[in-house]
Amino acid sequence: MIEARFKLDERTARVLDVVKGKHGLKNRNEALRMLAEQHAEEYLDFEPDEKVLKELDEIYEAHVKKHGTRKMTEKELDKLLGL
Secondary structure (H helix, E strand, O other), X not given: OOOOOOOOOHHHHHHHHHHHHHHOOOOHHHHHXXXXXXXXXXXXXXXXXXXXXXXXXXXXXXXXXXXXXXXXXXXXXXXXXXX
């Protein structure tokens, strides 16, 4: 587990205190953890867009057709992605 110290503004502290009290939690740490868990799927578990996956497959197939199965260098990848 990672330990961290935060400086909270008054509003954030009040929100955590309300969440703590409403759900019978022991401290702000538990309130913050609960809020993070409630919103985790919104940020972590997303369904990839089929259009994007197809585009990536096309890029990969074009590369294999042009270069075979050798590994792409970072420079080639940057050029391909327009970076």
